[in-house]
Structures are given as structure tokens and as C-alpha cells.
Amino acid sequence: MSRKTAVITGASRGIGLAAAKRLIDAGWQVYGLSRTEGPDERVQWIPCDVSNPESVNEALDSACMQAGRLDLLVCNAGMGISGAVEFTSEEDAARQIEVNLLGAVRCAGRAAGALRKQGFGKIIFVSSLAAVFPLPFQSLYSASKAGLNVFSDALGIELEPFGVQTCTVMLNDVRTDFTDSRKKSVRGDDIYGGRIRASVEKMERSEREGMAPERVAEEIFRLAEKKKLPAHRIVGVSSKLLGFLGRILPTDLTLRIIRGIYG
Ligand SMILES: NC(=O)c1ccc[n+]([C@@H]2O[C@H](COP(=O)([O-])OP(=O)(O)OC[C@H]3O[C@@H](n4cnc5c(N)ncnc54)[C@H](OP(=O)(O)O)[C@@H]3O)[C@@H](O)[C@H]2O)c1
16 A cells, blocks of 8 residues: 655644654654755655645646555644734735635645545644734734634534545644744834834743743644644643633633733
């Protein structure tokens, strides 16, 4: 039987690269879709910009054709912007949704046909706890991840009769280049009483002390090998506890807590 095959978007560094390495170590064949090539030659790089529909279609078709089967798609490519909504440009807002949400929608949409026809396969979306704990001054990022969660749930129901499963993996703080790559704006910080800078700096400190990407990779690997996927998976004990609290606390109380920490 041919080797299990995964396509991972954003496998050139960070969480995507760690997940690719973990799967390859376990015998999987991995195609990495990103704009730049990563450092691990075992990952079969296919140039792809998830914000470009033609690029996504070409890259996914090429991976599926070369591999002959697709066991797993990990929609992981992402970036972050921060700043006050009223000072966020239309261009930056659109880019955030374009890469994080529409990029994943495109990849999943293109892979869905192949997965449906072969009658098995999994799609894992790399999401964030910000999807359920919306962050001030990262509202567009939070919205992109909340959209991803809902999209995954709905798509999972569509594809279930064809043996295809979906799952969102929600993360809190992970030590990657994501923090330094964030497009930050402190425009209007004087009007907002210094809250923009303070909020984002707090988040960045937590990210720099966050879990290693290999921890997330291990979770993705476990899900890849699992028979039945959960709809949502939160990584990390303290994050799981947060997720549980988010489910049982009234929304107004949850928002008051978030305001106290990041407001
Ligand atoms: N780090 C955290 O604390 C954290 C927490 C929660 C969720 N997440 C999520 O985890 C995912 C991975 O993030 P990370 O921490 O590993 O960040 P990272 O180290 O900055 O890696 C981001 C990856 O996404 C790719 N990418 C970005 N824009 C792309 C585009 N337009 N087309 C194709 N690929 C693109 C990058 O590759 P190229 O630049 O080569 O294209 C890179 O491989 C993201 O979705 C992020 O939102 C991260």
C-alpha cells in the first residue's frame, strides 16, 4: 500500500514545519505549501500563496496528482495583525481574513473533491483560542479564527457521508516566528490611553514563553492517526481549562475577564 500522504500549508517554519517533521518521522509523505521553501528537504515543497486562488488550485492539484492519495490536509498557514479597529486599513483587514480564513476555505474546497471521491481523509484547521476568547486590538485575527471554527464544523457535516472528517485545533501561546511577523499598528494609542501597545505587548510576552511548536505537532500527529476526529481540540492543559471555563461561564463574565487581562 502507498504511503500515507499529508498536505500542510505553512510548512516552511513554525507549527507547520514541526508537524511536517513529525509526520515524516512516522513514515508519512508530506507536501508543504508555502511562499518560501523551508529548511527540511524531506518536505516536498510546492510554492503556494494561499491568498491566491490559482496558486492554491495548482498546488493542491499537483500534490494530489503526485501522491495519488490524500489522507490529511492541514490548513495551518496564517499571520496576525494588531491594532485598533478604527485605525485598521481596509487593506490590512482584508489581508487578515484573506490569508487566515479564505486561504483555508480555498485549500479545503479544492481538496474536498479528491477526498470525497476517494471516500476517506481528514482536514485539520489550525485555529486559536482567540476564536472563543476574542482579543481586543486583535479583533480581525480573532474573527478570522472564529470563522475558521464555524467553517470547519459546517464542512464536517457536509463531508461526513463521504468518510471525510474535519477538526479545528485551538492553540494558545506557541513560540514561533509568528510573534515577530505580526503586523502591528499602535495608531491611536494616545487616544486609547496606551491600551493598544500594552495589550499586544502582554500577548507577545506570553507567546515568547509559550509551548514549543513540537508540542502542537505531536497533537496534530495523534489526530492524523486517530480513527475518529473530535470537532475541536484544544492543545495544552491550561488552555483546555480555559476552554472549559469559556463553555460554562456566561459570555458577559468571560468578556469581563478578557477585558481585565487584555483590555
Ligand atoms: N504562534 C502562536 O502563538 C499561535 C497561536 C494560535 C494559533 N496560531 C496559528 O498557527 C498557525 C501557524 O503559525 P506559526 O505560529 O507556525 O507561525 P509562523 O512561524 O509565522 O509560520 C507561518 C507559516 O504560514 C505560512 N504563510 C503565511 N502566509 C502565507 C500565505 N499567504 N500563503 C502561504 N503560506 C503562508 C508561512 O510560510 P511563508 O512565509 O513561506 O509563505 C509559514 O510557513 C497560524 O495559522 C497561526 O494563526 C499560532
